[in-house]
Amino acid sequence: MSDRLDVRKTYKLYIAGAFPRSESGRSYPVSGAGDTVLAHAAQASRKDVRDAVSAARKAFGGWSGATAYNRAQVLYRVAEMMEGRREQFIAEVLAGDGGTRDAAATVVDAAIDRWVWYAGWADKYAQIAGGANPVAGPYFNFSVPEPSGVVGIVAPQQDSLLGLISVIAPALTTGNTVVVLAATDRPLAAITLSEVLATADLPGGVVNVLTGYVAELAPWLASHRDVNCLDLTGVAAADRVPLAVAAADSVKRVHSPGERAGIGLDEPGLARLAAFVEIKTVWHPLGV
Amino acid sequence: MPDMKVFEYAPAPESRDIARLKPTYGVFVDGQFRPGRGEPVKSINPATEEALAEIQEADASDVNDAVSAARRAYDSGWSKLAGTQRAKYLYRIARVIQERSRELAVLETLDNGKPIRESRDVDVPTAAAHFFDYAGWADKLAYAGFGPNPHPVGVAAQVIPWNFPLLMAAWKIAPALAAGNTVVLKPAETTPLTAMTLAEIIAECELPPGVVNILPGGPSVGQSLVDHPGVDKIAFTGSTAVGKQIQKSVAASGKRLSLELGGKAANIVFDDAPLDQAVEGIVNGIFFNQGHVCCAGSRLLVQESIADVFISALKDRLQTLRLGDPMDKNTDIGAINSAAQLGRIRVLADAGEAEGGQRWSPDCPLPERGFWFPPTIFTDVGPASRIAREEIFGPVLSVLTFRTPQEAVDKANNTPYGLSAGIWTDKGSRILWMANKLRAGVVWANTFNRFDPTSPFGGYTESGFGREGGRHGLEAYLDV
Known part of the structure; x- marks a missing residue:
């Protein structure tokens, strides 16, 4: 029997490709399914939200300007990196969400496969959502979907990994950058996922992950004027109104899904891809 | 002329x-x-x-x-x-x-x-x-x-x-x-x-x-x-x-x-644009429907090297616009829709002058009754001034200049709006590059204010x- 002590992980935030502690210096205990304290997660602050938004804005030009093929490969690379850590994610989901090992394995496999599914959409969605428009005049006219910008997301609270991936992957597929508030009580898988993202050629700032209290952080995300879209999937219906009201001050695109949220084991459909794109239409005269 | x-x-x-x-x-x-x-x-x-x-x-x-x-x-x-x-x-x-x-x-x-x-x-x-x-x-x-x-x-x-x-x-x-x-x-x-x-x-x-x-x-x-x-x-x-x-x-x-x-569209003219067509496009962009158009090209961004020539040609063209009886088939510029809207246009135009813009209108008598505002151009407009930022919804054009395509994109996108944009240049690759960079729902290249039921519109x-x-x-x- 080895008497070697294991090396435990410090769970921090993921902002601009780095893993800082909260600037506030705060942390909070995260307990697992059996009430044991699993770790002390960083408790992000308003300032961390602002840092994350500014990192996402800075990363937007590069990520939205990358070729769709390139984005597809990066998202597929995330799946590759997760596959290599499959056992670790199963253990993490089991510790955080509880349930059986088989159930945790099903969720992790679905989470990995979701990256593969969305990766494939990256260079196809524009052909589905765009096209040439037969206008009644001597013009060439076409429409293309473009990313809306910085998407603020409240991740599902009950599902620490598949739910999280189901909300960030579609936003990334179409070229948006993301600030996501991880599930308050189950944030650890989100930070382990961040380690995967950091090594999957995803440029720093494209995804920023904040752990902490959603009730404290979401209002700052909702009212931030440099956030273009707000995804309220992880907010209970009764609590969505004030956030959606704050979002209206800068005419944010608010995604407030009902039952068909595209976050479960079923194939998600296109709603999440369509939620955070803008259709751009370009006209040019014909002539010689 | x-x-x-x-x-x-x-x-x-x-x-x-x-x-x-x-x-x-x-x-x-x-x-x-x-x-x-x-x-x-x-x-x-x-x-x-x-x-x-x-x-x-x-x-x-x-x-x-x-x-x-x-x-x-x-x-x-x-x-x-x-x-x-x-x-x-x-x-x-x-x-x-x-x-x-x-x-x-x-x-x-x-x-x-x-x-x-x-x-x-x-x-x-x-x-x-x-x-x-x-x-x-x-x-x-x-x-x-x-x-x-x-x-x-x-x-x-x-x-x-x-x-x-x-x-x-x-x-x-x-x-x-x-x-x-x-x-x-x-x-x-x-x-x-x-x-x-x-x-x-x-x-x-x-x-x-x-x-x-x-x-x-x-x-x-x-x-x-x-x-x-x-x-x-x-x-x-x-x-x-x-x-x-x-x-x-x-x-x-x-x-x-x-x-x-609303909108505050940039209509961007490069030095290689066909100037006569561009002048027509700018005029159509801002004076169509008295500028009561959410996608109106209310900001002219003209490349610095041709700014003087272009503005002079634009002023010549404005001299020939016919303002007056909307029922006359030869009229180019009709009436402002309401006294309230006329008031809003006047307030913003006055703010443009107060903030240092140079105001110019053609010699254009206004009818005695009704609500009228002459076609107006502001030059020397600072990018932070109200007439460069706020939707005016009237026949008032703010002129700004740029040197490089990137600067044109940055200035065009420097607005909380994003409804439309215009590009005037003879260079195809530049049109597509600009169209890609402009954050607007409709981009008109070498044309402006075209609408069609098959063409999606929005901001x-x-x-x-x-x-x-x-x-x-x-x-x-x-x-x-």
């Missing part, structure tokens, strides 16, 4: 009798025309300030009646009617608009103040085209790319502005009906007349009662309509300030929302969300 001899135009006025004006107009609810229960107001001709008709406006109880009628019509048949049948109703409407196009154009010009040339050549034919185009979608929704069995949303509340009264009604009603929804539409308070004639046309086409309801009224009627619990979807075109209010009032309520709001960021026109325009009215 001011010293050149110019041939004078003979007057070529349209006849006001063609509009078949009625003394009073009420509401159209559940297939019936009746007086609204709100305060009656006069709709006036902004070019003469004469009263055209009395409008017996709606009140909150009329909103109630209209929403109930729309719900009954939705439940009792329209949403279940075969698409082929809905299509035929819409084709009928398109055809009658075409048949009555001259009447509608004259009525629009009387009520709105826009030149008859524009209502005749743009507003009315494009309105007919929208009905004709969406008619064909009604029985093809399963092929529109929103799944094999798309459903309508329900009762659509639609609130439209005064700048293209009939055309905006068509943009709203045609896709809603094609997708199987029923409608309660509120036209703008200053321009209800063509919407009420459209109601007549809808009745004449024998649409089932309640499928379309039209309620003339002011902002309080709009608010009652938007807030009504019986409404499933709201479509609004108008100012960003009101759009934000509406977004707040329906926040997380489950009501669907699409917004088409980025604070210019709103959702698209109108084409296949994309169906999405706002389908439960997908």
Whole structure:
């Protein structure tokens, strides 16, 4: 029997490709399914939200300007990196969400496969959502979907990994950058996922992950004027109104899904891809 | 060319009798025309300030009646009617608009103040085209790319502005009906007349009662309509300030929302642009419809190396614009739609001067009666000044300069709006590069202010969300 002590992980935030502690210096205990304290997660602050938004804005030009093929490969690379850590994610989901090992394995496999599914959409969605428009005049006219910008997301609270991936992957597929508030009580898988993202050629700032209290952080995300879209999937219906009201001050695109949220084991459909794109239409005269 | 001899135009006025004006107009609810229960107001001709008709406006109880009628019509048949049948109703409407196009154009010009040339050549034919185009979608929704069995949303509340009264009604009603929804539409308070004639046309086409309801009224009627619990979807075109209010009032309520709001479009001219065409494009971009256009090219960004030559050519062209009687077929610039709008334009133009902009207008006498503002150019405009940032919704162009394409993109995108943009250059790769970088829903290259029912229209960021026109325009009215 080895008497070697294991090396435990410090769970921090993921902002601009780095893993800082909260600037506030705060942390909070995260307990697992059996009430044991699993770790002390960083408790992000308003300032961390602002840092994350500014990192996402800075990363937007590069990520939205990358070729769709390139984005597809990066998202597929995330799946590759997760596959290599499959056992670790199963253990993490089991510790955080509880349930059986088989159930945790099903969720992790679905989470990995979701990256593969969305990766494939990256260079196809524009052909589905765009096209040439037969206008009644001597013009060439076409429409293309473009990313809306910085998407603020409240991740599902009950599902620490598949739910999280189901909300960030579609936003990334179409070229948006993301600030996501991880599930308050189950944030650890989100930070382990961040380690995967950091090594999957995803440029720093494209995804920023904040752990902490959603009730404290979401209002700052909702009212931030440099956030273009707000995804309220992880907010209970009764609590969505004030956030959606704050979002209206800068005419944010608010995604407030009902039952068909595209976050479960079923194939998600296109709603999440369509939620955070803008259709751009370009006209040019014909002539010689 | 001011010293050149110019041939004078003979007057070529349209006849006001063609509009078949009625003394009073009420509401159209559940297939019936009746007086609204709100305060009656006069709709006036902004070019003469004469009263055209009395409008017996709606009140909150009329909103109630209209929403109930729309719900009954939705439940009792329209949403279940075969698409082929809905299509035929819409084709009928398109055809009658075409048949009555001259009447509608004259009525629009009387009520709105826009030149008859524009209502005749743009507003009315494009309105007919929208009905004709969406008619064909009604029985093809399963092929529109929103799944094999798309459903309508329900009762659509639609609130439209005064700048293209009939055309905006068509943009709203045609896709809603094609997708199987029923409608309660509120036209703008200053321009209800063509919407009420459209109601007549809808009745004449024998649409089932309640499928379309039209309620003339002011902002309080709009608010009652938007807030009504019986409404499933709201479509609004108008100012960003009101759009934000509406977004707040329906926040997380489950009501669907699409917004088409303000703009501050950059119209960008490079040194290799065909200058005469670019001048025409800039003039069309900002002076079309007196600048009462949400996608108006109200910021000219001209490359520094040609700025002097270009501005001089632009001023020469403005000298030849004919401002005056909107009913005259030779008029280029008509009346400002209302005293209130004229006041807003004056305030912003005065702020432009106060902030150091150089104001210029051609020598252009204004009629003594009515609401008028001369075509105006501001040069030496700072990028932070109000006339460079705020939507003016009038015939006022702010001129800024740039040196490099990247600087043009940065300046064009430096606005909370993102509705449209224009690019003038002979270089194809630059057009596509610019079109890619500009954060705007419509990009016109070597053209401006083109509209078509097949072409999606709508904004980025604070210019709103959702698209109108084409296949994309169906999405706002389908439960997908």
